[in-house]
Amino acid sequence: MCATKFCRLARFALGQLLLLMVVERSPGQPPNATPPQLSASTTRTIFNLPDSGKPKNRIGLRLRADFAGDVDYISYGYRKIDVFASTSKPVQADTEIVVVFRLQYYGSNTLTIKSLGVIPAGGSRVLIEVRFPSLIDFYNIELETTIDSNVVRELSGWGGGGIRSNTLAASLRTLDVDVPATQSGVAVQDFRYLNNLSLVTEPGVLPTNWLDLTRYDIVGCEHRDLATIAKQTDQLRALRKWLMSGGSLWVTQVGDDFGGLAEINSLLALPRLGDGEPTTGVAEKSLGSEAWRFVNLETNRAESKADGAPLILSVPPDGGELPRTSTPARPERPPVYSDGWFAERPVGFGRVVAFARSVQEPPSRLSERHRATAVEDWVDRNWVMRHGLATDSANVNFSNWLVPGVGIAPVVEFQVLITLFALAIGPLNYWLLWRAKRLHLLVVTVPAGALALTAALLVYGVVSDGLRTKVRVRSVTLLDQTTGEATTHARLSYYASFAPADGLRFDDETAVYPVMPGYHERYAYGSRFAKLEMNWKNDQQHLARGWLRSRTPTQYFSQATSETDIGIAFAQAGDELTATNNLGQAIELLLVRGQNGNWHFAEAVGDRRITDMPPVDKVELVKRFRALMTENAPQYPATIEQSIGTWNRYTRRQDRQRYWQLNGEFDYAGVGMDDNLMSERIETWMGNQGSEPLDLAPGSYLAICSRSVVAELGLSGVLEKGSMHLIAGRWGKP
Numbered sequence: 176m177c178a179t180k181f182c183r184l185a186r187f188a189l190g191q192l193l194l195l196m197v198v199e200r201s202p203g204q205p206p207n208a209t210p211p212q213l214s215a216s217t218t219r220t221i222f223n224l225p226d227s228g229k230p231k232n233r234i235g236l237r238l239r240a241d242f243a244g245d246v247d248y249i250s251y252g253y254r255k256i257d258v259f260a261s262t263s264k265p266v267q268a269d270t271e272i273v274v275v276f277r278l279q280y281y282g283s284n285t286l287t288i289k290s291l292g293v294i295p296a297g298g299s300r301v302l303i304e305v306r307f308p309s310l311i312d313f314y315n316i317e318l319e320t321t322i323d324s325n326v327v328r329e330l331s332g333w334g335g336g337g338i339r340s341n342t343l344a345a346s347l348r349t350l351d352v353d354v355p356a357t358q359s360g361v362a363v364q365d366f367r368y369l370n371n372l373s374l375v376t377e378p379g380v381l382p383t384n385w386l387d388l389t390r391y392d393i394v395g396c397e398h399r400d401l402a403t404i405a406k407q408t409d410q411l412r413a414l415r416k417w418l419m420s421g422g423s424l425w426v427t428q429v430g431d432d433f434g435g436l437a438e439i440n441s442l443l444a445l446p447r448l449g450d451g452e453p454t455t456g457v458a459e460k461s462l463g464s465e466a467w468r469f470v471n472l473e474t475n476r477a478e479s480k481a482d483g484a485p486l487i488l489s490v491p492p493d494g495g496e497l498p499r500t501s502t503p504a505r506p507e508r509p510p511v512y513s514d515g516w517f518a519e520r521p522v523g524f525g526r527v528v529a530f531a532r533s534v535q536e537p538p539s540r541l542s543e544r545h546r547a548t549a550v551e552d553w554v555d556r557n558w559v560m561r562h563g564l565a566t567d568s569a570n571v572n573f574s575n576w577l578v579p580g581v582g583i584a585p586v587v588e589f590q591v592l593i594t595l596f597a598l599a600i601g602p603l604n605y606w607l608l609w610r611a612k613r614l615h616l617l618v619v620t621v622p623a624g625a626l627a628l629t630a631a632l633l634v635y636g637v638v639s640d641g642l643r644t645k646v647r648v649r650s651v652t653l654l655d656q657t658t659g660e661a662t663t664h665a666r667l668s669y670y671a672s673f674a675p676a677d678g679l680r681f682d683d684e685t686a687v688y689p690v691m692p693g694y695h696e697r698y699a700y701g702s703r704f705a706k707l708e709m710n711w712k713n714d715q716q717h718l719a720r721g722w723l724r725s726r727t728p729t730q731y732f733s734q735a736t737s738e739t740d741i742g743i744a745f746a747q748a749g750d751e752l753t754a755t756n757n758l759g760q761a762i763e764l765l766l767v768r769g770q771n772g773n774w775h776f777a778e779a780v781g782d783r784r785i786t787d788m789p790p791v792d793k794v795e796l797v798k799r800f801r802a803l804m805t806e807n808a809p810q811y812p813a814t815i816e817q818s819i820g821t822w823n824r825y826t827r828r829q830d831r832q833r834y835w836q837l838n839g840e841f842d843y844a845g846v847g848m849d850d851n852l853m854s855e856r857i858e859t860w861m862g863n864q865g866s867e868p869l870d871l872a873p874g875s876y877l878a879i880c881s882r883s884v885v886a887e888l889g890l891s892g893v894l895e896k897g898s899m900h901l902i903a904g905r906w907g908k909p
Contacts, residue, residue: 238258385412472512516531563853576809653903687716707720743906754767761880769873874905
């Protein structure tokens with residue numbers, strides 16, 4: 176990856192830290208200045224139709240289309256256009272209004288979004304919400320409006336300007352915390368001036384659909400405002416879904432004694448323990464309030480990676496105890512915790528950070544280096560790092576999670592067939608016709624043989640890949656059986672011999688982002704987003720056209736939080752534990768920590784089957800779990816090189832040619848799918864993140880399946896191959 180691209184992405188990673196502090200003020204503001212908030216001034220009207228005069232359509236309909244929310248601060252995630260449709264008089268019957276937006280890039284690259292609304296009989300207005308994932312910069316916008324399937328020209332046209340996907344905002348805001356240069360060499364000013372892409376919350380500002388929060392990294396409010404937000408059911412629901420999916424909620428002014436932590440738990444309906452989250456760690460100190468901890472600011476991830484091997488727990492072959500081993504590069508310093516400044520707790524894939532006062536008021540005992548550690552950790556939670564992808568760049572890990580056995584040309588088989596064909600159509604054909612004294616038939620047998628071979632190769636390719644669409648899924652689901660909530664992160668890798676006519680379908684509250692191949696993947700097609708179409712209808716997000724192409728490896732990353740009644744039923748009597756599988760799929764490996772802290776396991780548990788689980792040693796469980804995770808880890812096929820450093824000169828020359836042919840569109844981001852929150856969680860359970868392996872709370876379990884339990888596949892009848900679904904469940908309170 177070129178240096179310019181790396182620098183741009185590095186700065187973008189810093190810029191994606193979304194700072195939201197309602198008590199924070201910019202330089203020059205008085206202490207009691209009103210904090211910035213979302214309002215009408217932060218929206219932009221892109222269409223107001225008809226342009227002038229009285230509407231001429233049969234119902235007198237007017238349209239105004241606004242970009243909702245912040246306009247200056249644009250990130251990855253989902254964007255929204257609010258379309259306000261109103262008539263001068265109530266309509267006589269239900270009237271269907273369909274709006275189609277075409278966001279056009281250079282040439283024929285177009286994203287088409289279709290959404291509909293209905294003005295009920297006797298009504299005169301409707302709000303149509305049009306959402307779409309922010310992919311790349313679009314410079315032209317076209318609107319087409321239909322009333323009961325009839326196109327209305329006066330409510331259609333071009334206009335509105337472009338949409339930036341991830342351009343850094345021009346307006347920066349000062350973070351009033353002195354931060355020195357870090358081990359990674361980032362300059363002081365890059366930490367002090369962080370792109371303010373946060374959503375400044377006040378009780379009436381939060382959206383009611385969590386997709387409208389996906390472009391933010393941090394949402395925050397004062398402790399006193401949290402009670403008001405908690406009373407707004409739809410807004411609280413959206414906030415919790417976003418939080419469970421990996422966002423960070425900052426709550427300020429909780430008190431110097433952190434007495435407001437229990438109330439935060441209650442208002443947000445947070446579980447007593449993080450769902451499947453490790454309960455302890457080397458860089459944490461418990462507060463006594465359930466799941467909250469102070470963070471050790473003396474050690475950070477960047478330092479442990481650069482200066483020495485992280486602390487891990489190794490499992491000796493003799494089955495003895497689990498000793499803690501490490502190879503630090505320097506003597507360990509005593510921990511310095513964040514008490515007096517902030518505390519945090521995990522919530523699903525996300526976390527809540529509670530500040531005693533504000534972000535700008537750390538205790539004087541904390542040095543600049545300690546404050547820099549906190550800021551680095553916040554920066555590491557930016558959008559790109561959390562998701563492990565950038566939707567406008569290629570992903571370095573694209574090729575390590577392909578559908579096995581398809582999509583790769585059978586080179587050896589083709590070489591054998593071509594060699595046999597050359598022998599048969601040449602010497603053998605000539606000899607046979609010579610003996611039969613029919614040499615004039617060569618003009619017939621040669622093209623006929625070539626046609627037959629071509630057909631045979633085509634049939635072989637189709638049969639070997641199969642006719643059904645195949646998908647390979649790697650997912651992690653955090654399942655809280657006590658509340659009936661499931662949060663799923665899934666990496667979906669597709670291969671379709673023939674593109675499905677109906678495209679892909681997901682729930683209308685599932686976030687779906689493309690994972691792009693790069694210029695050295697031989698299957699990278701000529702244009703990133705040629706013609707894409709998506710529709711919103713019947714509570715579904717329909718990726719109708721262009722999202723899954725024939726015989727082209729295609730990947731997406733999805734996030735969703737949903738209500739569910741699936742789970743595993745446990746009955747515990749003393750040291751004995753009985754489990755009933757109600758997940759809807761067979762379980763390959765089930766690891767359980769009982770209410771009394773004992774460990775249990777079972778293998779090959781069929782759906783609706785009951786199994787007894789006697790107590791076992793944790794060492795054995797760690798071995799089995801690590802072996803299964805290693806077996807199902809992402810791996811590059813043997814035919815694909817894993818490192819640029821191993822490519823030969825010819826391959827490098829080919830890649831340079833492809834790069835320029837594609838106009839640099841498939842340059843690589845500095846982060847991959849192996850770095851996101853889902854992969855990080857798996858590594859944590861394996862004990863590869865400096866924590867104890869299988870650090871589960873009592874009353875929780877890990878179940879590994881090869882078929883989808885919660886993750887949406889996007890297609891009915893799709894065939895799963897090589898999938899791994901990890902369900903981290905909580906079935907009881909300790």
